[in-house]
Amino acid sequence: MFHHNRLNSELSFVQKVKNLDFILILCISLLSVISVLVMYSTDGGEFLYHTKSHFIKLLTFFSLMIIISFFNIKFWHITSYLFYFITLLLLIWVSAYGIKVSGSQRWINLYFIVLQPSELMKIGIILCLAKYFHRLKIENVNSFTSIVISLTIILIPIILVLSQPDLGTSILIASSGLIILWLGGIKIKYFFLSFVSFLISLPFIISFLKPYQKLRILTFLDPDRDPLGAGYQIIQSKIAIGSGGISGKGFLKGTQSYLEFLPEKHTDFIFTLFSEEFGFIGSLGLLLIYSIIIFRIIRIGAISRSNFAKLFCFGFAFAIFFYIVVNLSMVLGLVPIVGSPLPIMSYGGSSLLATMIGFGIVLSAKINHKQMIA
Numbered sequence: 001m002f003h004h005n006r007l008n009s010e011l012s013f014v015q016k017v018k019n020l021d022f023i024l025i026l027c028i029s030l031l032s033v034i035s036v037l038v039m040y041s042t043d044g045g046e047f048l049y050h051t052k053s054h055f056i057k058l059l060t061f062f063s064l065m066i067i068i069s070f071f072n073i074k075f076w077h078i079t080s081y082l083f084y085f086i087t088l089l090l091l092i093w094v095s096a097y098g099i100k101v102s103g104s105q106r107w108i109n110l111y112f113i114v115l116q117p118s119e120l121m122k123i124g125i126i127l128c129l130a131k132y133f134h135r136l137k138i139e140n141v142n143s144f145t146s147i148v149i150s151l152t153i154i155l156i157p158i159i160l161v162l163s164q165p166d167l168g169t170s171i172l173i174a175s176s177g178l179i180i181l182w183l184g185g186i187k188i189k190y191f192f193l194s195f196v197s198f199l200i201s202l203p204f205i206i207s208f209l210k211p212y213q214k215l216r217i218l219t220f221l222d223p224d225r226d227p228l229g230a231g232y233q234i235i236q237s238k239i240a241i242g243s244g245g246i247s248g249k250g251f252l253k254g255t256q257s258y259l260e261f262l263p264e265k266h267t268d269f270i271f272t273l274f275s276e277e278f279g280f281i282g283s284l285g286l287l288l289i290y291s292i293i294i295f296r297i298i299r300i301g302a303i304s305r306s307n308f309a310k311l312f313c314f315g316f317a318f319a320i321f322f323y324i325v326v327n328l329s330m331v332l333g334l335v336p337i338v339g340s341p342l343p344i345m346s347y348g349g350s351s352l353l354a355t356m357i358g359f360g361i362v363l364s365a366k367i368n369h370k371q372m373i374a
Contacts, residue, residue, distance in 0.1 A: 011367065016070055019367040024296040027289050028065075028359060030343070032058050034286070035345045037251070038274050042266040042347075045252045050266050050347055057113075057349050061356040068360025073368040076361050077131055077308045084128035084153070090117035091160040098164075106164045107350075116350035118161045118169045122319060123354050125177045127361075128153055130311035133184030134373065141185040150181055168338030175198045179318045183311055236262045237269055238330045240276040242247060247281030266347040268339060272331050287324075290343075294321050300366045306373040309365035 010021070039054045040047065090108065094117055099107040110113045129150065133141070140146055155179035161170040182191065240254065240262055249255065254276040265273045275283050296319050301313025320343055327342040329335040341351040 010072065013070075016367045019369070020069065020363060021296055021366045024293060024300075024359075024363070024366075025157055027293045027296070031286075031293070031344045032062060032288075033288055034274075037276075038270060039266060039347060041252055041254065041277060042270070042273060053349075055348055057178070057352055058344075060353050061256070064353075065356040065360040065363070068357060069243075069363030071360075071364055073304075073306065073309050073361075073364045073371060074373055076127065076312075077134070077306075077373050080127040080131035080308075084121075084124040087117055087120045087124040088157060088183065090115070090290060091121065091157060093117075096158060100187060104164055104166065106127060106166055113349045113353070115353075116348075118157075118164070118166055118173070118349065119348075119350035119354040120357075121157045121161070121173055122169075122176055123316075123358050125154065125157065126180060126312055126358075127316040127318065129177060129180035129184065130308050130315060133180065133311055134306070134308035136184070138185065142187050142190070144267075147190065150177075150184075150186070153177070154181075161280075166339065168326075168340050171338065172319070172326070172340060175322050176315060176319045179222070179322075180311060180315045181371055183314050225345075232332075233262075233269070234333045234337065237272045238270045238333055241332065244276040244279040244283075246276070246280050248277050248282055251277055253277060268327060268341055268346055268347045270332055270347070271328060271342055274345070286345075290324055297362050300362055300369065304369045305364050306365075306371060308373050309369070313362055313365055316362060320355075 036058065038050065038053050043049070043051045047265045094106060094108055097107055097108075098105040099114065101107070104119060105118050108117065132150065132153065136146060145335045154174060158170045158174055161173060178191070182188075243249070243255070254273055261267060262272060271283075271286075274286065278285075297313050297317040297320070301317065304310050304313065323340060323343055326335065326338065326340040327346075330337055330340060341348050341356050344352065
């Protein structure tokens with residue numbers, strides 16, 4: 001009993017600092033520095049708007065990550081449902097009063113940041129389902145009620161995000177939710193049945209896609225059908241990546257980006273510019289940093305005593321992996337353009353905020369990895 005109470009007692013500040021995963025923090029810091037340098041390159045080698053804004057957001061959200069890490073993991077367990085429902089309310093607010101840009105209504109102007117709530121839902125869905133399955137008895141995991149509740153938790157935000165419309169983010173939210181269902185113990189047969197149902201309903205789903213979404217699919221299948229229009233971005237992306245060669249053209253020497261052949265290079269296509277300037281070797285180095293980050297998150301989940309912390313860490317690790325795979329596949333033309341940012345590297349406050357919150361909770365799990373949650 002004494003041992004159990006000692007493990008669950010509040011750690012001192014010094015103990016918390018000692019328990020931090022400094023390798024993970026170092027990798028996040030290194031990735032942050034690289035992202036600022038690449039953003040500097042997108043601004044033509046000058047400290048202009050995108051670089052300044054990204055630098056300030058990185059400093060702010062990195063500090064927030066450290067602050068979040070010192071909260072007890074029990075705090076995140078207690079507030080999981082609240083985080084989810086607040087984000088859900090923000091999504092509803094966006095649908096009614098959000099800022100509309102290029103036909104999409106996805107943002108709320110909070111003055112200090114233009115917030116995209118769907119990005120926060122990527123974390124909210126993992127938190128909510130991690131808590132739900134943490135409290136669920138093993139014999140009830142595959143019951144009809146638990147499956148319906150789990151799917152409802154996933155489907156409500158997806159429907160709201162699809163209405164914005166934002167197909168890419170809804171896919172990412174769905175993937176994060178489904179991996180928690182699998183980790184939580186839902187049987188594979190239910191995933192198989194869901195997949196078959198999806199394939200059967202695919203023609204019906206496609207009929208609801210917006211014209212620009214259908215165009216993206218057609219462009220993916222044949223980029224050369226409109227090389228100066230819909231296919232321009234992906235063609236230029238492939239040219240830039242290919243022209244980087246083994247060692248790249250050098251920092252601030254990317255011709256595709258500097259000659260403005262590649263539009264919106266600071267957002268979802270940031271890897272294209274990086275690959276052109278630092279080549280295959282630089283790209284491998286970047287992927288190595290991401291791999292170490294994912295490995296450290298999985299390791300933290302593995303050593304955590306609470307099921308909630310395990311589920312969150314494993315779910316977040318998968319989410320980061322999936323975001324990277326989707327982004328790189330997109331810029332290489334292997335999947336249609338869906339609007340998926342590269343974690344930390346891409347310009348965008350909401351995505352960066354959500355990612356740093358996720359890292360903060362993972363670090364909180366590491367600090368309190370010996371702690372049990374009832």
